[in-house]
Structure formats: C-alpha cells, structure tokens
Amino acid sequence: MRSIACSTAMQGQEVLRQLRLPELDDLRQYIRGLPTNTLLGMGAIAAFTTYWLSTRPRALEPPCDLTMQSVDMLGEEGARRSALNKSDEHMTYYHSDAKTIYEAFLRGLRVSNNGPCLGARKPNRPYEWQSYREVADRAENVGSALLHKGHAQSGDKFIGIFAQNRPEWTISELACYTYSLVAVPLYDTLGAEAISYIIDKVSISTVICDVPEKARMILDCFAEKERTVKTIVVMEPFDGELVARGQTCGVEVLSLKEFEDLGKANYRDPMPPKAEDLALICFTSGTTGNPKGAVLTHGNIIANTAAFLKITEGKMQATSKDVHISFLPLAHMLERVVQVCHAPSLTTPCACVLCVCPLQVHCMLDCRDVLVSYLPLAHMLERVVQASLGGHVRLILTGAAPVSPPVLTFLRVALGCQFYEGYGQTECTAGCSMSMPGDWTAGHVGPPLPCNAIKLVDVVDMNYLAANNEGEVCVKGPNVFLGYLGNPEKTAEAIDKDGWLHTGDIGKWLPNGTLKIIDRKKHIFKLAQGEYIAPEKIENIYNRSDPVAQIFVHGDSLQACLVGIVVPDPDFLPIWIKKRGINGSYLDMCKSNDVKNAILEDIQKLGKEAGLKSFEQVRDIALHPEMFSVQNGLLTPTLKAKRAELLSHFRAQIDELYAGVKV
Template identity: 45%
Template sequence: MQNMWKCMEDLDQYLTYVGGPAGALALTGVAAASAFYLASRPSPEAPLVPLDGQSILQNKDTPSGPEMIRVSKFYKEAKNGKFLSYFHEDTKTLYEGFRRGAKESNNGPCIGWREGPGKPYIWANYNETLLRAKNFGSGLVAHGLSPGTQTFVGIYAQNCPEWVITEQAVYCHSMVLVPLYDTLGPDSCSFIINQADISIVVCEDDKKANLLLDKSPKSLRKLVVVKEVRPATYQRAKNRGVDIVKFTDVELLGAQKDYPQTPPKAQDLCTVCYTSGTTGNPKGVMLTHENVMAALCSVMAQLGPHKPNKTDVLLSFLPLAHMLERCCENAVYMVGGAVGFFGGDIKNLADDMRALRPTVFPAVPRLLNRLFDRAQQEISGSCLKRTLFNMAMSAKESELKRGIVRKNSLWDKLVFRKIQEGMGGRLRLMVVGSAPLAGNVLTFARCALGCLIVEGYGQTECTAPVTLTVQGDHVPEHVGPPVPCNHIKLVDVPEMEYYATQGQGEICVKGSNVFKGYYKDPEKTRETIDSEGWHHTGDVGQWLPNGTLKIIDRRKHIFKLSQGEYIVPEKIENIYIRSQYVEQVFVYGESLKSCIVAIVVPDVDVVKCWALENKIPGTLSVLCNNPEVKQLILQDMVAWGKEAGLSSFEQIKDIYLHPDPFSVQNGLLTPTFKSKRPQIKSYFKPQLEDMYKILM
C-alpha cells in the first residue's frame, strides 16, 4: 500500500495547482470588495457549547484528588461516568453501520474510482458493494478460513474499492482485519503475519506481493491479488508454498458457494492495527466494533449539524491502514454518503479533487502547511498581491471570530477562489489530525478554504479521537475538549515537573473507544492500561481555562513529525554513534517540522587526524566551523543510517558541530551519563532553530 507519508514527499507537485491568491487586481476592486462585504455579511452561527467552558468536571462538587476528570458536554450522561458507544440500538457494529447507510441512501452511490486522469468517476451503489462483500467473504471461507474472531485476514493495498469490500467481507463472517503498510518494512510485515497467524493476505499488486514473498512468512498460504502479477511472481510464490489467486476469482467462488453470514457482535474484535511508534517489533492494537462505533459516533455528535450526511462525498486519500481515515470513511458509510478514492498517484491528486468535488476531506497538517507555503510564495513578489491578501485575511478572520464560516464573500471570489477550486470547490468539512498544526496555518486554512476545519488529538489505542475542537472556536493551538466516548484526566509527571494540581500532566484516557490491549503482549498492555482501565498515552497535556486541552510535551522520548511519522531519537542516536567521527549525538525533531536534525560532538582525535591528513589547520573549535568537516561527518552518519535500515524520515538532514562534550558538570548528562534531553534542547535552542530556518 502506498503510504500516506510517502505520498507527502510528493505533495508539492499537487499543491502547485492549488496554491496562492488570485492574480493582481485593480485597486478599485478593493473598494468594491469592501462595500460588497459589508452589504452581504451573514449572521453568525452560535456554537453548540459555551466557548468559555467546553468541558465539565465529573463530580464537580466532590472532585477526587488532584486528578480531576474532565468529560464532554455533548453527552449528558458523561458526568455520571458513562460513555457514548452508539446512536442506534440496531447499529452497534461496522457490519450494521454499512447496512444502515444503504437504507439511508436508498441504495445511492457508495464507492467511486477512476480508470485514469481526465476520466470521470465510476460509482458502485450500496447494494452492489454489499453483494461483492458478501461474495468475497464467502470466497474467503471457501478458501479455508473459519468464521469467527480467531481468524485474521491481512490487507496490503492502497485505498481502493477492494479495500472496503475486503473490510466488509471480513465482517460478514466475524473475522478480524489486519492492515499492512509500506513504512512498516518487510521485516515488520513478516512479524505481523506470523504473530497474527495470517494465512491469507489481500495484496494490491505485483510489487507488494514480492515484498511479502521476500521474507516468506511461514504462516502465509495465499495471496489474493487485486491487480495482475507477473508469471515469475506466481512461480516465486509457488516455490515458497504460497498460492496466488485473483480477487475476482475469490468473489466468483464465493457467489457459487454462498456460505451463510455470521455477523459480529459489538464486543467482537474487528481489527488489529499495528503501530510502529516504539522501538522493537510493532505492537498490535486490538480494537472492537464497539471501539470504532463509539469513536465515529462521538465525533459526529460533537460536529452537530455539520456531521456527515447522505449527500456528502468524501475523498479517500489518507491511508485506510490508519484509524483516522478508517473512522471517517465508516462514518460516511453509516449515514449513506459516498466515498471516492484518489487515483493512487499524488501528482494527479488535484485532478482527482476537481473530478470528485468532495464535501468532506480528512487531512493532515503537512497538506495545509504546503498550502500555506504556496500562498506565501505567491504573494511574496508583489506588494499589491500581498496587500489584497492581508485585507482578505483580515476580513475573513474577523468573520471567524464572530462565528461566520463561508466561501461566498467577494474576498473569496477575488483572492481565495483558486485555492477553493483546487480543492474541488464544494468542501464544507475538514478533519485534521495525526500531528500538531501551527496556529497561523490553521487560521489561514479556515479563511482561505471557507469551510469548517476541526482539529483533533488521538491515538491508535483510542481508535483515533480523544479530543476535537468545536465549531465556532476560532482560537488555534489547542485540540479541543474530550469527545463523548471518553473521559480524560492528567496525572503527575514529577521527573518533568508537571503536576495535575497545576493543570498539567500525562494524558490518561478511559472510555468506550479505548483499546482492549496489545495482541499477544500482556506485559506492554499492563504498562499502558492501569488497573482502573485508564490508558496512559505518554503525551503531556495542559487544561486551558476554557476546558480545552493543549498538548505540551511527550513523556517518553518519542515524537511525531508533521507528516505523522514517529521518531525514536535514542534508536537513531545509537546508530549514528557508530560513526568514527562522532563522540556524542543528540537527535532532535519538532512536530511542526517534517525532518530531524542533530547536535554532534565530534571525536577530537579522529577529526584532528583527518584534518591533518587533508592539510586543514585549526583547533577542534575551528574545525567544527569548517564546511568540509561538517559534510564529512554528515555523510558518514547518513551512510551508517542507510546501512542500519533507517527510513528517509529517520535520517538527519542537518547537523551542528559542537566542540565541548555533554557532561554531568555542564548539566547536559545525568549522573548515570544519560542525556538530559530537555536541557540539551534548551542549551542548543538557537542552533536548532537556525538549522530549521536553513532547511525551510
């Protein structure tokens, strides 16, 4: 499956189509715009909850200890310790949700795809999609799979109709879906297939089939391929004891056999979503149908009148292997909306957007960051453009503060039209998650796109959402109040000087969206979920006075880059320290940046020896400022990273050479000689900022 984060590397090519305000305008247009704006200004929309108090304390009159629990205002039973799990008594599973959508839509369009750029979308309606899922599920049983939650089915494909058909087919027989994706790597994919005892993997194409065959997991017996594969791949699979069958052939066999369906119950496992956010092998997050239904229903409850409906069209772009996209799509299916898949090539995404004209779009900060950068680049060369842009932003931001979100003002027509048309022209709702979003970028996007943009915080272990911003709150740089399916409390992190009594601490989540544990890993499960059922996220948060949550730190030394990839700095440091030129190294990244940098203390003897051989004079301090020395060390570190199998996003893009070692005496090491990361970050703050300025 082409992973979202790999797609983001080519996102610039897409954004060239949608960036920047319109061309130069006559100054007389400014007066006309102002007059039109004042005459056509709409009435504001009232927020669904008071913006100065967006969450409430559970048992407010008798809060238990310093760990005061905050709950949602969107579910009246939340204050009594209850969690939202579903909307309808007859719709508690994803199996039932899809069928509700078929009725709500009156068998309307369900999934859409294109045969290529420039071609129209082709649509399958709900009944056709359900029939294909029924047949494919029956076909899986005919190929030897037993119905029930003990049977796991793998899927390794980018977003496509067959992904959704496979998901629903698995649910027809209470089986469990296990997504695989590119950034896991072949070793991790092999580990997952073996750990979950997966015998059948639905595989997109020849390339992905061969990646799985490279490691030849012992439990793997069949690859169901969506696209044609080479004869050599059939032979290679046969040599490894693996059969390759076509997706359509499984459907045909299933239609002939027509095995009866065995639908799942709410408490049944629906997926094991593996996350590679920590060192070692990936961990399998076990999620039930109740977990996923609770998550998507809670987000819809918090969106109020802006929630998805049967007239909506969602563009499927973020990978379905991750729970953000999966929850968004299943929410649209449950209400009878339509989902159109992007063509798979990021270069043609703009064409997909114009052809589909989506109304709902799940996004990640990287996309909005690039959109913002393109706009800034467009106005940088013209004083007139910059003036008009700033006037438009001021007018639209003023409307945001009064609760007005629209795209039909004259400023939209004159300045923001190109951006809006580049996104299809009909966008009304965007859900942003996976990494933090800078406040100025979020405000720009809200003004330029003229649609409701909500930002959430979550984890795979919480089925994606934990908090979500509310309609009408224009203030950026927080992630909103708790969603109705969970409660949140903060607990002390004394070693980092965060205390719950001061409104700061590790974020702990309890609710109907919290996972059941890590698959076949009770030890890690106990480390994460305590005896009272609270999931300890490892993120550090702060309650703001209005009852919203702000993410301020990470308890463990793991962080996300802007494209959503996890970075484990100690792992990378342990690889780079192998370089003969490196004595100490500190790897650093920011969640608003897409790459990492490092502070390096060179090995004085090795560097001086190299300098002497190359007739470069100077002390270590002088050599640290020499571009040749820097390039030598950087190239050697990157070479070590490649040899160790680091992904591109794990490789440093710049270094700063520092002549003095980190030590206990200068406060940069602990007495046990471990790096004091907050202190090193603070000490080298100017150098870290300078490196990112250069890389921008």
C-alpha cells in the same frame, strides 16, 4: 475558515460604526470636490465591499458555551468530560441500528436507497461508482471465499490487507465484517521485516494485495522459513511466473476476480459480528522494537465515530453531491473512523470531509507568513484557494501530530471550510479530543470527545502536576482498545488497573476546558549531573527556527550537556543566511562552520525566549543535508523520530561533537 472571516468582519463593522463620520451634507460637499478617477475608485471599492458583505460566510452556532467546553466528572476525581454530554455516561453509538461496522454499512445501504458507495478514477477520467448493493454483493463473495478457505470466527479469523487506498480495500475489509472475521492492515512503510513479523505474530494465512510486487514481497519474507501464508489474492493483473513461484512456496496465488467467483460458487449467508467482537488488529510502528498490534472491537470504532458525529451534529448537513476523499492511508485509524462515520449517516455513502496529517497540511501551503489585512480580499483569497482544492471541500480534519497555530489559522481563513484539529492515538481507536465548531482559536486540541473522559496525572520527574492543571494525558471510555495482541506486559504499561490509557503525552487544561499538548513523557533521560531532559520538548522549540527543517537532540547520563543534529531547510536557509553575508550552494552551507554557528545562535536564542534552562540548551550541533524520512529508516510511518536509529546513524558525528565540547 469561513467563520473566522465572518467573525473578523463583524469586528471590522463594529469599528466602522464607532468611527466619527462627518454630517451627510458635509460628506456630499467633500465628495463633489474629489477628482473623477478618485470617485471611480471609491465606487469600485464600495461595489466590491457591498458584494463581499452580501456573499460573506456566516458563523457557525457553537454547540456549547465555548468558555467551558468540558466539565468535571462526579465519579472520577480529576477527570473531565465533554460539555455536550448530559451526564457522565459516555457515548457508545449514534444510531441505535448501527452498533457494529457491518450494521453501519447496512444502514447506509438503506438510507441511501442503494445510492453510490465507492468511487475511483484514473487520471483525467471521471469517477466510476459502485452502488451499495454492488459493494455488498462483492463483499459477500469475498467473505464466502474466505470461509471456503477455512477461515472462521472461532479459529483462523485474521485476514491481511496489503494495499493502497482503493475500493477493493474497503470491499475486502467489509468482507471480514460481514462474516465476523478480523482485518489486519499492512502498509508499505512498515518494511519487509516488520510485515514478516506481523504475519507470523497473527498467524495470517490469507493476504489480499493490490499489486504483484507486494505478493512477491510476502513470498520473499518466507523463502527460508516455515510460512503461515497459504493464499495470496491480488487485485491487479499478474503473470504466470508469480503463480508458479507461489506453487513452489506452497502458496496459492489467485486474482481477486477468481476469488470472488470462488465465493459466489460457494456462497454462505452473512454471519454478522456483535459490538464486542474484534474488528481490526492495527499494528503501530513504535520508535523502538517490533510493531505492536492494537486490538480494536466494533464497539471501539463505533463509539469513536459516534463522538465525531455528535460534535459536527447540525454543522455539516450532507447532500447527495458530497463525497469523502480517502486521502490518508486506510491503514491509518483516523481515515478508518471518518470513513465509517458517514456510511450510516448520510443520503450518500461518503462525506464532505478531507482527513490530513500535519505534514500534508504544510504541503498545502506554498508560502509562509501570509497576512491579509483587507477583509474582502481575504474572502477572495478564500475562494481562490478553495477552488484549487476543487471548490467543494466543506470540512477538513487534521490529527496525528500538532499543527503550528499560524499555519492552522491561515488555512482556516484561506480554505473557507470547517477545519478541525483532533488529538489521539491508535490505542483510543483514533481520537480522544477535537476542537469544537465555532471555536477557531489555535494552539489546543479541543475538549474530550463525547465518547471518553480525559484526566491529567502527575509526572513528578518533569514537574508536571495535576494540581497545576498539567500532567500526562490519560483516556478512559468505550473507544479505548482492549490491549496489544499477545503482549500482556505492554498492555499493562498502557492501561492501568482502573482502565485509564496512559498516552505518554503531557497536556495542560486551558481555562475554557480545552486541552493543550505541551510535552512528551517518553524519551526522558538524565544528564551526568542528574538533571532530567525531555528532548522532544527542546526539539519542538528549536523547530521554530526558520533555517531548521528537522533536529535531533541527544544526551545521556555520561555527558553533562546536550548536542544536536540539524537538517537545514533547503528553501529558507539560502534566504536566511544571505542576510548574514554568507552565500553558496546548499551542500556547501551544510559544511560551513559559519552557517552552523549562525543556526546554533538562533536556536539557543529561541530556547532562552521559551524558558529553557541552561542544561536544556544544546551546546553544539552538526549540520546534515539529508532529511530524516521513513525511507531511510529514521522516522516511523507516522513520522515520529526513531531515536535509537537516529543515535546509531549519527553516532560518529555525536561523538565528535562531545569531543569538541568544553564543559
């Protein structure tokens, strides 16, 4: 990142100042004796270095003392808050006239002077923009049509949105907020069964889809049972067959254009929501069981956006040329929060922000272990890499799962923009902590956001104690959700009687007041000898092995040891194993006992170096050539392991491994 390059440059200049240079006369005499080509080379280096010094990026001024980024709260024992707050009171909004998402949009309309709001383009074509007023008019037409179809805040208020990112997604969502209705995002990776479950659970009667195939999926879901869906609105063109099939099912299928025209003919004045009103039901795909619907209010979302704006205050001065690239799915709360963040704040509707998850972060890299030792060349690399992203990216935010420190550091250097790492979950709207401007160290997720407090509580079974600055991460503040829709038992498991959200993650306070996520509380089991095992901790260590792409560690109370399923990295396995004198195709290597033993030896070595106890080490592994994925049902849409499905899928291999283990 720019500030990293600048900081390192300053250190380099200090070193140069401390060098013992010869007297000037001696130096001139020395230069006169050099060959011409050497002098030309020195001149080129001098010119290049001078250019770099004059154009190098400047470091950001940190918003607080980076040695103490969070402070103890007086009223909550063990809790810490952001050092940016002047008191223990959490932020609930940033702009006094934008306390709901609808008000945030209206503020954007006003401060932008009806500037461009939403843009989209086809491949190799320029963006086509809709103004704030155009978006508002279309949202009012869609919302009026929803009311005409019988939707109301006091009754049938839930609207399904089943589409990929596009302007019509945001227009449909805004239509809900304009008339105090509630949006329920649906997404492909949930699968037909989960989508059917959600529609039934929420009693959704209207679904807005992007393509006809999704409308057909919804009709398929209710082919043999009573259906709640009465209307499907489709953004893309469709044929009469879909309309006829809908009629057979008792469902009216309309184009978005027809729906907008219906609303225009039956126009209703906006019915704005209040901060405490529901905004979204965001279903999270758990590792087991049906999805859970997180109930989020306008106040939850505005508080989270306020915290982000506070942290980047004065560090990201937007201009009329800045845009927000909608990169993560709009059903993802991180994407929702960042998009809402900027509508009320800038001279344009969008922001110079790119939101990514760690998988996408790693996809930005074409290489590993890149080291740049000469700072002007690092600056050139920064410009080249940033140009590959369009040359205008000024801020990137990553969340959802950890990014390895080497990767994060490399990207900060190479991309030449502000690169933040956040931490959170849907249950606290999106984020509860985020790295500070000016702190470009890796390996932590920053201090608490200004909208919430964080405390660590004891997890005795895993020997994590708050007295040692370790424990389960708990969050409290106006960004914490109301609970799970229609599920008081799961809600009580998530939020305790004092209002603290228990995340299930294990954190550690670092001396500078930042939070480091070190483990996961869930998925703990006992081995036959009574030892507790946290498999995700072990998997995180083993994943550092070069030939390992993915690993699933398993054990149970009937066994005395652990075993694992490893998916080797198809790119690095051939390189890594060739050094050990083994060759062959990727599939052949996955069948090779020698390759398996080499990988087992490597991960056990990593485990020992990381301090794993002997019972925490896998005793044997099996190699599998196919990646765990959402498509094959082994990962959730947020790329977390579905442990029950993994166990079922690899039951035969696991039984075989245990049969061959000598205890």
